[in-house]
Amino acid sequence: MSEALRTFFSPQILGPEIFYGSSVGLFLIGLYMILVKKNLVKIVIGLSFIESGVNLFLISLGYVWGKTAPILNKPELMKEPVKYAVDPVPQALVLTAIVIGVAVTAMALSIVIVLHDKYGTLDISKIKELKW
Amino acid sequence: MSTLVLYLALAMAILMLVGAFVVVVTKDLLVAVIASAVVDLVLAILFYILQAPDVAITQASIGAGLTTAIFVVVVRKTKRFEDD
Amino acid sequence: MNWIIVLGLIALGTVLTILRTALGPTAPDRVVAVDSMTTITTALLVLLGLLMDRYIYLDISLVYAALAFIATLAIARYLEGGV
Amino acid sequence: MLTIIGWIMIYIGATFLFLGALGIFRFPDVYNRLQAGTKCTTLGAFSSIVGVGLVHPAWLPKTLLIAFFILLTNPISSHALGRASYKSGVKLWEGSVIDKCKEFEECQKKEEEQE
Numbered sequence: 179m180s181e182a183l184r185t186f187f188s189p190q191i192l193g194p195e196i197f198y199g200s201s202v203g204l205f206l207i208g209l210y211m212i213l214v215k216k217n218l219v220k221i222v223i224g225l226s227f228i229e230s231g232v233n234l235f236l237i238s239l240g241y242v243w244g245k246t247a248p249i250l251n252k253p254e255l256m257k258e259p260v261k262y263a264v265d266p267v268p269q270a271l272v273l274t275a276i277v278i279g280v281a282v283t284a285m286a287l288s289i290v291i292v293l294h295d296k297y298g299t300l301d302i303s304k305i306k307e308l309k310w
Numbered sequence: 311m312s313t314l315v316l317y318l319a320l321a322m323a324i325l326m327l328v329g330a331f332v333v334v335v336t337k338d339l340l341v342a343v344i345a346s347a348v349v350d351l352v353l354a355i356l357f358y359i360l361q362a363p364d365v366a367i368t369q370a371s372i373g374a375g376l377t378t379a380i381f382v383v384v385v386r387k388t389k390r391f392e393d394d
Numbered sequence: 395m396n397w398i399i400v401l402g403l404i405a406l407g408t409v410l411t412i413l414r415t416a417l418g419p420t421a422p423d424r425v426v427a428v429d430s431m432t433t434i435t436t437a438l439l440v441l442l443g444l445l446m447d448r449y450i451y452l453d454i455s456l457v458y459a460a461l462a463f464i465a466t467l468a469i470a471r472y473l474e475g476g477v
Numbered sequence: 478m479l480t481i482i483g484w485i486m487i488y489i490g491a492t493f494l495f496l497g498a499l500g501i502f503r504f505p506d507v508y509n510r511l512q513a514g515t516k517c518t519t520l521g522a523f524s525s526i527v528g529v530g531l532v533h534p535a536w537l538p539k540t541l542l543i544a545f546f547i548l549l550t551n552p553i554s555s556h557a558l559g560r561a562s563y564k565s566g567v568k569l570w571e572g573s574v575i576d577k578c579k580e581f582e583e584c585q586k587k588e589e590e591q592e
Contacts, residue, residue: 196316197360200323204349207330217392219339219384223346226377227330230353237360247361249450269362276368280377287384294388301393314397315445321405325412332416340472344424347465348415351428351435358439358454366454371461374432378465382472396484403491407498414501414510422507422562429554430501430514434494436547437522440540441487444529452539455526459546463554470557473565 197238205231218290218300222283229279233272240268319359326352337392343381350374397445404438425469432462483531490525493517506570507562515555522547 204227211224241264248263250256255263290300297305329348336342350373357366411434414427436455443451500513523544530540563578 196320196323197356200326200356203327204330207327207334211334215334217339219381219388220333220342220392223333223342223381226346227333227349230349230373233365234353234356237357237362237365240362241360245361246446247363247448247450249363249448251450264361269365272362272365273368276365276372280372283377284380287380291384291387300388314401315442318401318405321409325408328412328416338421340421340469341424344421344428344469345415348412348428348431351432351462354454354458355435355438358442358451363451363454367457370454370458375461375464379468382465382468386472400487400491403495407495410498410502420507420567422558422565422567423510425558426507426510426514427501429558430497430518433518433522433547433551434498436543437490437494437525440526440529440543444532449536449539452536452543456539456543456546459543459550463550466554467557470554470561473561474557475564 194238194241197234197241201231201234201238203231204228204234216302218293218302219287221302222286222290225286226279226283229275229282233275233279236268236272236275240265315359319356322352322355322359326356339385339390339392340382343378343385346381347374347378350377400441401438404434404441407434408438422473425466425473429463429466432458432466436462479531479534483528486524486528486531490521490523490528493521493524497521506573507567508559508569508573511555511559511562515551519547519551 208224208227208231211227212221215221215224245262245264246255248259248266248269250259250263293305294300299305326349329345329352332345333342333349336345350369354366354370354373357369408431411427411431415424415431418424418427436458439455439458440452443449443455494517497513497517500517501510504510504513526540526544526547530537569576
């Protein structure tokens with residue numbers, strides 16, 4: 179029993195699955211909020227949860243066990259950067275994706291404010307007209 | 311040493327899912343905004359543990375500061391409670 | 395052994411503040427819990443920088459300590475009546 | 478020697494952070510929780526961050542800067558929160574004995590009536 183527990187909690191097994199599992203869980207919670215909830219603000223919060231889940235998944239794909247950040251201010255890092263640093267490409271990708279995500283969220287929230295001024299409600303099942 | 315950091319990451323991932331569950335359950339939109347700020351905060355710690363400090367800086371300043379302020383302005387301009 | 399005790403105490407504190415965030419009766423309770431969780435997180439990031447032995451990681455907690463109270467101020471202004 | 482002092486400060490800071498979180502979980506009222514959550518966590522964060530600077534003496538200026546920012550921003554947010562929760566009508570716990578803000582408002586109202 180303790181042998182199985184030690185195998186389960188060893189770093190080779192425990193390493194990436196934490197981050198994969200939590201990112202998939204965050205993605206599924208955001209998808210549930212978009213599909214089921216009727217309030218518009220909660221739908222926008224679910225959209226930002228989906229963005230966060232995808233960002234966490236991309237970062238955890240670039241992580242290598244036991245290596246450090248790709249900022250070259252140490253002598254052994256300057257000499258052999260491939261041996262000691264993680265993959266820097268997903269980090270640059272996600273850095274752009276976070277900023278674009280904030281812009282998308284602000285755009286969606288401005289549309290929510292306009293809809294509330296027009297209809298007087300935030301319930302999405304009461305907004306039925308096609309033209310406004 | 312690094313195994314300890316992974317146990318910390320496991321605890322933080324569970325706490326992040328608890329915060330997301332609070333967002334799903336509650337009926338008060340202000341409480342939902344506060345709990346989504348908690349989710350962004352814990353996500354910055356996870357980026358830090360994954361050795362991505364620049365992404366963690368961006369997530370901390372934008373996710374915990376700017377996004378929450380925008381949502382609070384929207385809740386101010388519309389309604390606070392979610393009606394059935 | 396040092397690291398197990400210190401990180402264990404701080405992680406337990408984070409768990410308690412998130413429980414108060416989930417359980418708290420009114421909205422100001424939850425905001426107080428989130429505000430003190432921000433401070434605990436700043437200390438945790440500095441300690442993790444010492445554990446990983448990178449000087450450059452202290453910048454994250456600098457940004458955290460300088461910027462993370464904007465959300466608390468916005469929510470406090472909302473509860474007071476204006477934005 | 479400096480390393481030992483730094484580790485002692487880190488232990489004090491971690492203990493105070495845990496006690497502040499315990500106070501937030503156990504106290505009965507918003508205002509009591511505000512006391513615990515501001516004072517204990519400010520002391521704990523200050524002590525542990527300066528302790529890290531004493532363990533690595535080359536890191537000391539940046540850690541002092543972080544501690545200065547925490548000392549600057551933490552009382553501001555707690556003051557705004559206390560004022561907002563009093564103005565939004567959160568009741569005091571029934572065991573609390575004094576309410577200075579109510580006395581001040583009544584005194585101000587009496588002075589206006591006299592004029």
